Amino acid sequence: MPLEKTQPEQDPEDAKICRLQDLVGYHLRRASVFDLQGAVSALEPANTRPVPMSVLLSIIETPGISSAEICRALGMQRANIVPILAELEERGLFLREADESDQRIQRLFPTRRGEEEAAAWLALVSEHERSMLRRLTAEEQTELRRLLAKIWQEDGPKQG
């Protein structure tokens, strides 16, 4: 009988990771950097970047959201969203409205122009994703997204 492989000397659960390529985290980082570079390039003609796009999409998906809520959803610091909102506001892509019952809070609403821009930005990024994922079947793409979400999303019913 052909001996293609010797038996693992231990419980497979204890299989030693000994190369960089064995680490899922290494592939995560490489793939994420690859994606980010492509997304930045794809958004260049629209004169925006991935984080501002994510912020605008948050406003569109949840009209009336506050900046603090966006930061919690996207996992970013409140301090860092300030210049991003300032630029999106200057471009007329959303409006701020004081909350009636809590004067600390600004509720953010997309403008018509904001919705149009966001749709255009999404189209650019979608085309980049199609290229990035071209070696994956539709099923593999869905599975990849599902597995990635299981890594970073909370256990509970929460989502962000």
Add this chain to the structure above:
Amino acid sequence: MPLEKTQPEQDPEDAKICRLQDLVGYHLRRASVFDLQGAVSALEPANTRPVPMSVLLSIIETPGISSAEICRALGMQRANIVPILAELEERGLFLREADESDQRIQRLFPTRRGEEEAAAWLALVSEHERSMLRRLTAEEQTELRRLLAKIWQEDGPKQG
């Protein structure tokens, strides 16, 4: 016949991406950040970080590799590896040896201590990965790594 779903009004290939969570790249970034933070924490007791670990592992996996080759393999700039190599060298984890036939090149070889340290670092990161991937089966973990590699690795026989 039960009508569980209405037919998509278009070719499913044209299904519009309209939410942030539909983007694979968004989940890639969130998962990668999640991993990186955990890896940094895991490596803290060993007083190192993910990139220096990757560099040392490259030297161990390919003894005699040059710094320029490491940079090409890891996708980093030559200028940025200099302080990393300086620190690893100061800690006695590898040695530089001039190439005999090309005086421009330094060939890098791990010391015994470097191999021991790298094994300890890998153990720390492996434990972090076990925690990060605890909601995935062993098969899902393997599949995830395969799909991620398909995203960033070259089409050809090359690997890095």
Add this chain to the structure above:
DNA sequence: TATTGTTATACTCTATAACTATA
């Protein structure tokens, strides 16, 4: 002319601390 290792520097992204106003 091209490559290696190196220095210096700039830029981006993210993190921290503190402030004010409101609650």
Add this chain to the structure above:
DNA sequence: TATAGTTATAGAGTATAACAATA
């Protein structure tokens, strides 16, 4: 006291330009 929005600043990671030595 806790939170929202803001400012200023610091840090890490990465990118660019240039250099001397070598091919």
